[in-house]
Every structure is written in structure tokens, then in C-alpha cells.
Amino acid sequence: xxxxxxxxxxxxxxxxxxxxxxxxxxxxxxxxxxxxxxxxxxxxxxxxxxxxxxxxxxxxxxxxxxxxxxxxxxxxxxxxxxxxxxxxxxx
Amino acid sequence: xxxxxxxxxxxxxxxxxxxxxxxxxxxxxxxxxxxxxxxxxxxxxxxxxxxxxxxxxxxxxxxxxxxxxxxxxxxxxxxxxxxxxxxxxxxxxxxxxxxxxxxxxxxxxxxxxxxxxxxxxxxxxxxxxxxxxxxxxxxxxxxxxxxxxxxxxxxxxxxxxxxxxxxxxxxxxxxxxxxxxxxxxxxxxxxxxxxxxxxxxxxxxxxxxxxxxxxxxxxxxxxxxxxxxxxxxxxxxxxxxxxxxxxxxxxxxxxxxxxxxxxxxxxxxxxxxxxxxxxxxxxxxxxxxxxxxxxxxxxxxxxxxxxxxxxxxxxxxxxxxxxxxxxxxxxxxxxxxxxxxxxxxxxxxxxxxxxxxxxxxxxxxxxxxxxxxxxxxxxxxxxxxxxxxxxxxxxxxxxxxxxxxxxxxxxxxxxxx
Numbered sequence: 001x002x003x004x005x006x007x008x009x010x011x012x013x014x015x016x017x018x019x020x021x022x023x024x025x026x027x028x029x030x031x032x033x034x035x036x037x038x039x040x041x042x043x044x045x046x047x048x049x050x051x052x053x054x055x056x057x058x059x060x061x062x063x064x065x066x067x068x069x070x071x072x073x074x075x076x077x078x079x080x081x082x083x084x085x086x087x088x089x090x091x
Numbered sequence: 092x093x094x095x096x097x098x099x100x101x102x103x104x105x106x107x108x109x110x111x112x113x114x115x116x117x118x119x120x121x122x123x124x125x126x127x128x129x130x131x132x133x134x135x136x137x138x139x140x141x142x143x144x145x146x147x148x149x150x151x152x153x154x155x156x157x158x159x160x161x162x163x164x165x166x167x168x169x170x171x172x173x174x175x176x177x178x179x180x181x182x183x184x185x186x187x188x189x190x191x192x193x194x195x196x197x198x199x200x201x202x203x204x205x206x207x208x209x210x211x212x213x214x215x216x217x218x219x220x221x222x223x224x225x226x227x228x229x230x231x232x233x234x235x236x237x238x239x240x241x242x243x244x245x246x247x248x249x250x251x252x253x254x255x256x257x258x259x260x261x262x263x264x265x266x267x268x269x270x271x272x273x274x275x276x277x278x279x280x281x282x283x284x285x286x287x288x289x290x291x292x293x294x295x296x297x298x299x300x301x302x303x304x305x306x307x308x309x310x311x312x313x314x315x316x317x318x319x320x321x322x323x324x325x326x327x328x329x330x331x332x333x334x335x336x337x338x339x340x341x342x343x344x345x346x347x348x349x350x351x352x353x354x355x356x357x358x359x360x361x362x363x364x365x366x367x368x369x370x371x372x373x374x375x376x377x378x379x380x381x382x383x384x385x386x387x388x389x390x391x392x393x394x395x396x397x398x399x400x401x402x403x404x405x406x407x408x409x410x411x412x413x414x415x416x417x418x419x420x421x422x423x424x425x426x427x428x429x430x431x432x433x434x435x436x437x438x439x440x441x442x443x444x445x446x447x448x449x450x451x452x453x454x455x456x457x458x459x460x461x462x463x464x465x466x467x468x469x470x471x472x473x474x475x476x477x478x479x480x481x482x483x484x485x486x487x488x489x490x491x492x493x494x495x496x497x498x499x500x501x502x503x504x505x506x507x508x
Contacts, residue, residue: 001401015403019393021347040493044345044436048334050396073348074396 002076007083008063020056022046023068024088050074054088093289096200115281116288121295121317125153127324127475128313130300130336132156133165134276135453135460136328137283137294138468139475144290146469147476152292154284155315157299161280164330164460167398167430169353169375169387171366172462173210173271175230175237180486180498181439182233187483188466189270195465201282203274204380210271211240211248213369213415215260223266230268240265249367251418258414260372273366273377279464303340303450310340310449326451326475331396331431333454340447344454345492346433349390350400351458354427358382362418372411383425386412390432390458400429432457437491439498442471442484451475452489 005011028034028042047053055069070079070089080089094100094113104112127143129136132154143149154160172192174185196202214220223239230237245265246254254262284294295317302314303325312321327336331348358381366377375387388408391401405427413420435441435455440463442453453471456463470484480488491497 001403015401019391021394036493036495040345041343044492045343046334046345046347047338047343048346048348048394048433049338050332050335050348053394055393073394076395076397076399 002078004057004069004078005081006059006062006065007067007081008065009059012059012062016059016061018058018060020058020066022048023054023056052079093285115285116294119293119295121153121155121293121298121315121320124312124321125151125293126322127152127326128320128322129154129326129328130313131163131328131330131332132160132280132284132294132296133163133328133330134161134279134283134464135165135330135456135467135471136326137161137280137287138464139326139328139453139471140292140294140468141283141287141290142469142472143476144287144292147472149476150291153295153320154287154292155295155298155300155313155320157297157316159296160284160294161277164430164432165276165280165464167353167428168276168461169377169385170273170276170461171210171271171368171375171377171387171459172205172274173268173366174235174462175210175212175226175266175268175271176500177226177229178498178500179233181500182230182235183483184440184466184470184487185463186233186235187470188463191465191469192274193270195274195279195282199282199286201278201285203278203282205272205274207270207272208365208377209248209267209269210366210368211245211265211267213245213252213265213367213371214263215369215371216263219371220263223264227266236268236270238267238269240267249363249365251363251416252367253415253417260411260414262415271366275380276461283468300336300339303336305340305447308446308448310447324449324451324475326453326471328453328471330454330456330460331433333433333452337452340445340450342445342447342450344441344452344489345436346455347394348396348431348433349393350395350397350429351390351432352388352400352404352427352429354386354388354405355379355383355425356386356419356422357425359384359422367415369411369415372414373408374411374415376412376416384419384422390434396431398429398431432460434458437497437499438501440467440487441489442467442474442480442487443489444474444478444480445489
């Protein structure tokens, strides 16, 4: 359990938020051209990093907006938060 | 030579004040090379080593464990054992394990305290009733014992459950698997370790894997904190840390690692002689031999390796427990902890070869791996020894995420994941 600084609402309890998994997984531009292997990679395979990971979160019980987070999964320390569409900070 | 545990050895050792018991397993330094190395000294990893030595005559093998054996999820789960899964592939896998459990203490000469006290799953709404009835039928078609219980039968089987129709989520019925139950989790790890060690397996604790050495598409060995170990076969059984090991080999797995919590109460006299699970309100409870209520909570929804977990998850579980069991309202909780579970998108495990020759993964057991420990070890040993899966774990290959032939136990298994 930790506090999350929503870029729209400010600091709130983590239980107001919903984790949306790994960030920056690009949606296939030509879905009809994709092989089964590429579909598996897009749909199922995850980095699942122990350490600094880029994630999507949703302020589900607040403004309901999506944003990105850089978090260390080994200690739940939040390194950075940035809005959708913004460039991820260099790590 | 390993001394056999018996009433006579107990008496003999009592005469020397229990100070001269033989070590249950050695503390070897790693050899330069093994025929196979198992990464992860939990129940599944130790069972794999045990069956590799016992059934496949692979005695020149090692288990490497970064901490101490059984200190990960083996020591952190709520010890529930059952096989009432919906799909045929899962039923085959989990019932294979349950059948081994039934003779395990005798086989290992180690009391794993397997107690077939029954597992009851509750239904709280009409959809639950339909799902549980469907699962009962599916189980019986697969030769797995299952009965559907009415509300009155639930009350009769476990009288402390509040079956009043005016609670928030009333009990409309339930299922019962009588062969299901619990076992002593540490004993499972220790029993397999002792058995494997007796057949020559090296169990190397405090030895963390730092890298996997590849030569093109095949495995050459592993880098560890105790030096390089040469081997052509590596079986990874690292639970929540499977992705970490996979990344070392340049592989990606369809896993997310999340904290799952459990807690126990202060010990009390016997009050609940079975295991009761309710996935709709997320309340799992049984009682340990020490008298503690053993309660399983849910997972957090974010990836984390912290072995902690959020407070509201425990609070939600306890709310549900109190609604179902008003008698527990003044119980105090003694301990709470978390373990990191590796969850697959279809909530089924992976026991599989990989694209790298000699590298095998046994992972993705998610929130319910303990029950499968003996079966998982047996089938994974078969897969490693023959470089081919056994027919019981063929469906649980890594390629199912490419072919789409998933074993979708999300919501179909008897629990919420």
C-alpha cells in the first residue's frame, strides 16, 4: 500500500487506483498482417521486471483518467509519474 | 545411508536426548558439472529433483536455492489441497497430484501430515449455483469426487457458517470434495529434500542464480553466487521470480508477479474441521493443527516483488469472514505475510520446454500451486528427463499462448484469482 500522486488530482491512497499493467506496449498497426507469434507477444508476453518498470495506472475511484508511472517493483517506490502521450523520463 | 524414521528411531534418539539425530540433508559445495540443475528449492523444485533421481535415474543433479529451502511460497501458502478443477486438462493434472499426496508420507518416510478433511466451496448467488453444479458434474465425469450441497447440508457439514438468508451474500449451496484437505507445507519441502539427498542430489542453499550461459540455442550452464556450474539441462522452478530468470536467458514469459497475502489468528480450540472457501466474497478459512485459523486473502492488482501487500485486501477478506462466521468476531490476528505469485493470463501453470534447448520452465502456478507439488515435480521431472512432456502436462506448454489453446481456469476453477 502506498500513496500515488495523480497528475490530475494530487496525492491519493493507492486503493483509489487500478493498476493497468505494463506501459508502452504498442498496438499493432496492421493487425491483419500479424503472425500468431506476434499476437502472442503483444497479448500475453510481459517483461514483469523486478526493479524499475514502466506501468499504466487508472484513477478508478477519482478522476478516472489514465496515466503512466515509473515504479521500482522491488520496493514499491514510485520514481516518476507522467501523463498519457508524454515522453517517458530517461532512466 | 539414510536412517529410517520410525517409533524405534524415536525411542533410540530419546535416550540420547534427541541430540544425535542424523542430518536430514547434507550441505554440499557445488560440483563443477551436473547432468541437470533445478533452480529453486521450494516444494516443486525439490519434488522435481526427487522424481528425477527416483524415476529417471538422474542422480548427478543439484537444486540451487537463493535462500533456504521451502522459504518462499512453499512456506507462505495456506496449504489447501484439492483437485476439483473444471477443465479436463486441469482435472488430470491436479488429481494426479492428489493421488500422490495420498501415499506421500509413506513413500517419503516423512510425515507430511496430509489430512483429507474435505474442501467445501460456497455459492452465494444464482450464477455461483449454476457454476458450482456444472463443475460438480465435470468433476464426476473426470472421476473426481464431488458432491453438491444444499444450504442445509452446508450448515450440517460446517455448523459455524452463518446460513441466515438475510446476510449480504447468503449461502445458497456449496460443493464438497471429501478427498481434498491440507498438509504441512514445510514437511513437504523437508521430506522431498531428505528423499532427494538420500539418492545423491546436491541441495545447495544460499546460492542465487545470476545468469544463464547459452551457446547459441542451447544451455551451457548457470552463473551463481557460488560460481559457474556447467550443465546441459536447467529446470527453472522459481515461482514469483520466474520472469527474472527468464530475462537472464533472453526469454519472455506470459507472467505477472503479484503479492498474495495470508494471515493466521491466535490459536484456539478446534472449531472448524474442514476447509471452507468462498470465491464470491473471497474468504478462505481452515484451522491448523496448532489451532490457528489460516486465512487466505487476495492478490494485489499491480506487479510487485515486495512480499508485502495492501492492507485493504486483508480488510476485505476479514469483512467477509466475519459475515460468514460471526463466531470469529472477537478473534485476534497473530501474523500476516505475503508471497509473490506468478500469474498466467489463463490462470493455469506452465510446465514446458522452451525455445532454448535444455531450458525448462515450471511456473505460472499463480495463487494455487501448493496442492500440485507432488504431481508438478513428477511431471516436470518426466519433461526434463525425456525432453518431452508427459501426456498429463502436454496441454500446459508455453506454445499455448501462440496457438490460442488456453486452459482457461480463470473463474472456472473453484476460486477467484
